[in-house]
Amino acid sequence: MMGRLKNESGFALILTLVVTALMVAVVVEMIHQVYVDTSISRGFRDRQQASVLAESGVMAVKTALSKNIDPALLSTFLAQPLTDEVGSLEIKISDESGKIDINGLVNGLDEYDELIKNTLLRITTPLKLTSDTWSNVLDSTADWIDKNNDPRRGGAESPYYRTQKPAYSARNGSLMTLMELSLVKGITPAMLDGLVDEKGKLRLRDCLTIYSNLPLSAINVNSAPKSVLMALDPVISESVAEQIINKRPFKGTGEFSKVTELDNVYHNSGSWGNRLTTTSFLFRVIAVARVKESVRTVEAVISNGSFLSWQEY
Numbered sequence: 174m175m176g177r178l179k180n181e182s183g184f185a186l187i188l189t190l191v192v193t194a195l196m197v198a199v200v201v202e203m204i205h206q207v208y209v210d211t212s213i214s215r216g217f218r219d220r221q222q223a224s225v226l227a228e229s230g231v232m233a234v235k236t237a238l239s240k241n242i243d244p245a246l247l248s249t250f251l252a253q254p255l256t257d258e259v260g261s262l263e264i265k266i267s268d269e270s271g272k273i274d275i276n277g278l279v280n281g282l283d284e285y286d287e288l289i290k291n292t293l294l295r296i297t298t299p300l301k302l303t304s305d306t307w308s309n310v311l312d313s314t315a316d317w318i319d320k321n322n323d324p325r326r327g328g329a330e331s332p333y334y335r336t337q338k339p340a341y342s343a344r345n346g347s348l349m350t351l352m353e354l355s356l357v358k359g360i361t362p363a364m365l366d367g368l369v370d371e372k373g374k375l376r377l378r379d380c381l382t383i384y385s386n387l388p389l390s391a392i393n394v395n396s397a398p399k400s401v402l403m404a405l406d407p408v409i410s411e412s413v414a415e416q417i418i419n420k421r422p423f424k425g426t427g428e429f430s431k432v433t434e435l436d437n438v439y440h441n442s443g444s445w446g447n448r449l450t451t452t453s454f455l456f457r458v459i460a461v462a463r464v465k466e467s468v469r470t471v472e473a474v475i476s477n478g479s480f481l482s483w484q485e486y
Contacts, residue, residue, distance in 0.1 A: 219467035222259060224485065227471040230255075230264045230460035231483075239478040244268065244456060245422075260464035269455035269474060271396030272382035273404075275354070276318060276347040278311065283319040288445065289390060290315075296380060296404040306359070313358040317343050329358040348383045380404075384455050384474060384481055391448045394435070395422045405445055406438045423451045455481075 237247055244266055254263040273296070277289050290311060297307045309327030316328035322345070324330045331342040334356075341356065348354065355362045365378045380401050385391075392401065394417065402414040409417070413434045420431045426449065429436040438444045459472045474481040 219464040220469060223462040223464040223467045223469035224471075226260060226262050226462035226464065227460040227469045227485070230262050230462065231458050231471050231473050234264060234266060234456075234458045234460075235473075235475050235478065235480070238456060238475060244453060260462060262463075263461045265459045267457045267459075268393065268396035268453050269382045269384055269457050270391075270393035270450075270453040271398065271401060272380055273392065273401060274383070274385045274390040275314065275351070275381045276383050277385060277390035279315050279318045283321050285315060286390070288448070292401075292404045292445075295407070296377075296400055310357070310359040313360070314354065317345075317357045318347060320345050333358060351378055351381060351383060354381075382455070384476065389448050391450045392445065393450050393453050394429070395451050396453060405449075406434075406441070408434045408437060410434075425451055 234247065234251075238244065248266045251264045251266065254261045256262075273289060273292060275293075277286055278293065280286050293311055294307065312325035312328030314328075316324050316330050322330045322332075322343075324333070329343070331345075334341050334343055344353070351365065352362075354360050354365060366376060380398055392405070394402070397405075399411070399414045399418060402417055403409050403411060413432065417432050417435055420428075423429060423431070426439060428451075429439045429449075439446060439449050454476055456475050457472070458475060459470065461468065461470045470486055472482075472484045472486075
């Protein structure tokens with residue numbers, strides 16, 4: 174009888190230990206789940222706050238630009254991140270008006286805009302890329318943009334792209350993003366990110382835009398990179414481009430006379446002529462907001478107080 178009681182008490186002790194262990198495990202799991210749920214909730218809240226903060230930054234810049242506040246002064250004011258008890262906000266403003274409109278390579282008749290084509294051909298002069306290779310790239314780009322399916326000599330249309338893996342078709346319309354160029358025959362992401370020349374790197378993405386400053390794809394001399402200035406006309410050498418940069422900002426096209434070569438290009442009807450300007454209409458705004466561990470970025474292109482694009486990531 175005593176042995177039976179001992180066995181029962183021993184079993185009861187084991188059962189108590191097992192139940193206790195299970196209860197501890199359940200409690201630990203509940204605490205862990207509460208912690209995870211709280212972390213997720215806090216993370217969601219932080220991401221939402223960062224998103225609102227980034228959006229507010231872009232909207233503030235849009236409002237400032239619509240009130241004709243000098244973008245250069247605005248950029249200087251925003252040079253340092255803005256911080257408060259919630260988080261931080263970093264805003265960068267870049268001028269798209271000084272870049273070459275790649276969508277302007279083809280006109281409404283599916284023909285080359287010879288001025289933009291020749292400018293794009295010249296932009297590769299300092300790069301280790303043969304003229305034939307780049308000419309074929311431009312043919313492929315023009316075929317991607319034009320609305321027909323007739324390939325140029327060095328280009329490609331949808332029948333070529335449908336042989337790729339995965340298969341796809343030519344846009345046959347304006348590029349939606351610059352990165353879309355990496356889908357075009359002959360263009361690689363590395364080509365957009367930088368081609369090595371004797372003095373470093375030229376980032377083609379820094380010279381190109383998919384937006385037009387004016388209906389005639391004008392270029393703002395005050396914000397154009399040196400590579401773009403040198404590509405405008407053969408008379409603009411590297412030293413002339415540096416002279417232009419040193420004389421900036423030009424208050425109007427009448428001040429182009431400060432640089433003889435630039436003035437000659439402006440008055441040359443066969444060159445850029447009245448497609449050169451000193452005014453900016455296109456701005457890219459990138460706002461990066463940080464709230465604790467959460468980071469949200471809003472990137473927008475603004476023209477005359479209107480959004481041409483808006484991305485949040």
